[in-house]
Amino acid sequence: MSQSNQRAYNFNAGPSALPLEVLEKAQQELVNFQGSGMSIMEMSHRSATFEEVHNEAISRLRKLFAIPNDYEVLFLQGGASLQFTMIPMNFLQAGKKASFIMTGVWSEKAFKEAKLFGEPIQIASSKENKYRNIPSSEEIHIDSNDAYAHLTSNNTIYGTQWHEFPNTGGVPLIADMSSDIMSKPIDVSKFDMIYAGAQKNLGPSGVTVVIARKDFLAMANTEIPTILKYSTHAESNSLYNTPPTFGIYMLGEVLKWIEEKGGLTVIAKQNEEKAKLIYDAIDNSNGFYTGHASKESRSLMNITFRVADEELEKQFLSEAKEAGFIGLNGHRSVGGCRASTYNAVPLETCEALRDFMLAFQTKHQ
Ligand SMILES: *Cc1c(COP(=O)(O)O)cnc(C)c1O
Numbered sequence: 001m002s003q004s005n006q007r008a009y010n011f012n013a014g015p016s017a018l019p020l021e022v023l024e025k026a027q028q029e030l031v032n033f034q035g036s037g038m039s040i041m042e043m044s045h046r047s048a049t050f051e052e053v054h055n056e057a058i059s060r061l062r063k064l065f066a067i068p069n070d071y072e073v074l075f076l077q078g079g080a081s082l083q084f085t086m087i088p089m090n091f092l093q094a095g096k097k098a099s100f101i102m103t104g105v106w107s108e109k110a111f112k113e114a115k116l117f118g119e120p121i122q123i124a125s126s127k128e129n130k131y132r133n134i135p136s137s138e139e140i141h142i143d144s145n146d147a148y149a150h151l152t153s154n155n156t157i158y159g160t161q162w163h164e165f166p167n168t169g170g171v172p173l174i175a176d177m178s179s180d181i182m183s184k185p186i187d188v189s190k191f192d193m194i195y196a197g198a199q200k201n202l203g204p205s206g207v208t209v210v211i212a213r214k215d216f217l218a219m220a221n222t223e224i225p226t227i228l229k230y231s232t233h234a235e236s237n238s239l240y241n242t243p244p245t246f247g248i249y250m251l252g253e254v255l256k257w258i259e260e261k262g263g264l265t266v267i268a269k270q271n272e273e274k275a276k277l278i279y280d281a282i283d284n285s286n287g288f289y290t291g292h293a294s295k296e297s298r299s300l301m302n303i304t305f306r307v308a309d310e311e312l313e314k315q316f317l318s319e320a321k322e323a324g325f326i327g328l329n330g331h332r333s334v335g336g337c338r339a340s341t342y343n344a345v346p347l348e349t350c351e352a353l354r355d356f357m358l359a360f361q362t363k364h365q
Contacts, residue, residue: 009349012327013156013302015199017344022253040249045242057252064258067188067211074210074230075238075248080178080197083208084113086228087174090220092118096147099123101140104131104155105333106176131158133294140166148172154180157331159304159338160297165190172216180301181209182258183343184268192216201342203251206244267343274341274350275300281357288361292336306336316360323356
């Protein structure tokens with residue numbers, strides 16, 4: 001029986017909503033996976049059954065995201081946060097520079113770790129503008145000697161998103177896509193590395209997806225611990241040590257769900273439609289609601305806004321909670337409100353929020 005009528009209006013920023021169909025399939029297969037008499041969590045990661053799940057997830061990811069053949073797809077652990085460390089450890093040498101484009105807290109964290117290994121430099125930043133915008137391409141100048149350039153494609157906390165990526169003039173480009181990976185089709189070949197924790201758009205927490213050009217990986221430093229080398233994972237098909245087997249299974253099921261929906265073009269259209277419902281409620285409110293991000297930098301994944309009056313904002317959040325909306329509080333570092341409308345958040349959930357926002361405004365303005 002479908003449990004859709006008991007599902008919350010889930011706008012959590014991460015971990016976040018998963019497709020109901022995927023959860024129900026996982027539930028159905030939980031105690032006896034494909035007639036094996038055990039769950040996927042209870043079998044060897046070296047078994048043929050798990051390996052098939054693992055390899056299918058990799059090949060689905062390749063196909064759906066149109067990843068060229070000269071790229072590795074890796075499933076790692078430690079979240080995007082470990083990537084903040086692994087990237088400079090592998091690709092930045094003492095005395096070498098890396099260009100960072102600063103668009104929020106996650107860029108700051110990545111920058112901080114890089115300082116331990118080399119000389120990261122902030123070549124552009126929107127910090128003075130409270131991270132309301134993505135720096136324009138005229139502001140971005142990358143030195144051709146830099147080891148790499150780093151950006152955060154979607155800024156989960158501030159609600160901004162890159163809509164066009166900068167030209168690095170041949171310097172390897174690395175992107176943290178944790179909160180918008182596979183929300184739309186992109187040209188993967190523009191990047192030397194893409195990384196993302198799975199828990200926003202792709203599955204449960206515990207799996208980190210890394211997509212990297214093979215010849216870029218070949219340039220990595222060698223004097224580093226085995227498990228922190230990308231080559232270790234590339235050479236063992238991400239089965240060097242025990243992987244997060246259940247997370248990889250769920251990731252594979254989410255990818256299947258994307259495929260069944262019609263792929264990333266269809267998903268992207270739905271995401272635009274969903275975000276528009278809420279942005280329209282903000283823009284047509286005559287200042288009752290105000291968006292945090294500059295319009296041209298708005299994210300289709302995290303919609304950040306304020307209610308005109310602080311007392312009213314508190315009331316908005318508490319009434320929303322009572323009405324069954326989850327996760328609408330802004331990140332603790334910025335306050336306000338935030339609706340995360342990732343791939344798995346249904347259109348109906350966004351319509352319900354739009355309706356709630358309109359009704360709240362009518363009642364209180
Ligand atoms: C959530 C998030 C992170 C942190 O991810 P972890 O998996 O918790 O390490 C990093 N970058 C971005 C853009 C995020 O949204």
